[in-house]
Amino acid sequence: MLRVHELTRRFGRLTALDAVSFEVAEATIHGLIGPNGSGKTTFFNLATGFLAPNGGRVFWEGGDITGLPPHAISRLGIARTFQNTSNFANLTLRENLVMAARNRVRTGALARMLHLRPARDEEAEHGRIAEAILERFGMAGLADTVAADLPGGTQKILGVAIALATAPRLLMLDEPLAGLNPAEKVQLMEILRGIREEGLTLLLIEHDMKAIMQACDRITVLSYGTLLAEGTPAEISRDPATIKAYLGTEAA
Numbered sequence: 001m002l003r004v005h006e007l008t009r010r011f012g013r014l015t016a017l018d019a020v021s022f023e024v025a026e027a028t029i030h031g032l033i034g035p036n037g038s039g040k041t042t043f044f045n046l047a048t049g050f051l052a053p054n055g056g057r058v059f060w061e062g063g064d065i066t067g068l069p070p071h072a073i074s075r076l077g078i079a080r081t082f083q084n085t086s087n088f089a090n091l092t093l094r095e096n097l098v099m100a101a102r103n104r105v106r107t108g109a110l111a112r113m114l115h116l117r118p119a120r121d122e123e124a125e126h127g128r129i130a131e132a133i134l135e136r137f138g139m140a141g142l143a144d145t146v147a148a149d150l151p152g153g154t155q156k157i158l159g160v161a162i163a164l165a166t167a168p169r170l171l172m173l174d175e176p177l178a179g180l181n182p183a184e185k186v187q188l189m190e191i192l193r194g195i196r197e198e199g200l201t202l203l204l205i206e207h208d209m210k211a212i213m214q215a216c217d218r219i220t221v222l223s224y225g226t227l228l229a230e231g232t233p234a235e236i237s238r239d240p241a242t243i244k245a246y247l248g249t250e251a252a
Contacts, residue, residue, distance in 0.1 A: 001026040001061060001201055002047065002078070002170055008055035009042050016042040018225040019056065024170070029192065029202045031212045031233075034222035035245065040205045041083065043222070044174055048080045049073045060170075079168035083175050086159035089148035093139055093158060096147055097130035098123075100165035129165060137161045137191060153180040157188055164195065171195075172203045177211055189215055213237060221245075 006019040017039040024030045032040050045051040047058055049070040058066045060076055068076075087096050134140045137157060142150070147158060156179055163171055176192075177185050189211055196202055206212050212219065213233040221229040221236060223245045229236060236242055 002203070003059040004043075004047065004056060005059070006056040007043070007046055007053055007058065009039075009046055009051060010054050015225050017046065017053075017222075020222070020225070020227050021056075022220050022227060022230055024201060024203050025218070026201050027196065027199050028217040029196050029204065029215050031216035031219040032203060032205050032222065033207070033209075033212060033219060033236075034228070037224070038222040039225040040222055041174055042225075044080055044172055044205065047073075048078060048172065074166060074168075077167070077169035078172065079163040079166045079170070080172035081159045081163050081174055081176060083178065087147045087155060087162055090146065092144050092146055093134060093150075093161075094127075094130050094143040096158065096162055097133055097165045098126045100162045101126035101129045101167075133161050133165050138187065153184050156180060157184060160188065160191075168200070170201045170203065174205045175207065176204065177206055177208045185211065 002024040003022075005021050007017055007021070008015070008019050009017045020039070020043065032043065034040055042051065046053050049065075049068050049072070052067055056066075057064055060073075060078065065073060065076065088099065091099065131140070131143070134143050137160075139154075139158070139161065142154075147155060150158065156176060160171075160173060160176055163173070173192075176188060180188065185208065192202055192204075193215060204212065204216070213236075216233055219231065219233055219236045220227065221239075221242050223241075228245060229239045229242045231239065
């Protein structure tokens with residue numbers, strides 16, 4: 001589904017990602033792990049058009065999307081979150097999700113400008129999508145709350161909901177569990193497993209190894225910008241190089 005070939009990015013003398021190649025299979029949860037500074041977020045930025053690579057290619061469903069801008073990549077069906085909150089702080093939760101759902105716009109600009117029936121119907125559909133996602137994420141009671149007024153953990157979960165509202169086929173989440181309490185972590189992982197069962201593909205950067213090992217079908221390990229290991233959770237948990245570089249001897 002998503003494939004990168006020898007993807008490379010340099011910042012001056014620092015090579016943040018060095019000829020990394022791997023593939024994310026459809027309808028799986030794929031983990032991307034590694035120590036801080038290993039190139040994980042740089043990979044996300046390259047794959048979603050926020051950075052241009054110095055070398056290598058990014059392929060989506062067989063087509064070369066290297067260098068496309070973020071909005072074009074989003075329209076292809078790839079959505080991502082950021083380590084910090086990913087929302088419009090001055091809008092309500094419902095308004096945030098409606099804004100995200102407009103990634104699905106099919107009516108023309110003139111129809112929307114004149115508020116014609118097709119545009120009104122589509123806007124109503126966006127509202128229904130927003131309500132359904134709020135319900136799914138347990139946020140229906142907060143629909144009219146301004147996003148800035150939410151606790152930090154709830155804002156992180158809202159960021160995932162916003163990404164889902166864009167109707168992606170691949171959802172890329174950058175540390176979605178960071179800042180969440182234990183109950184919120186369990187809730188979010190249950191939601192993510194549920195949407196994977198419906199056919200959505202997920203790529204997760206995450207430092208919560210318990211969650212990664214329990215949820216992922218496959219894991220890619222980066223270290224200092226290079227591909228260190230790749231395999232199932234069981235294989236990664238036994239890999240000596242991964243244990244030494246990241247997991248620690250307690251994972252052996």
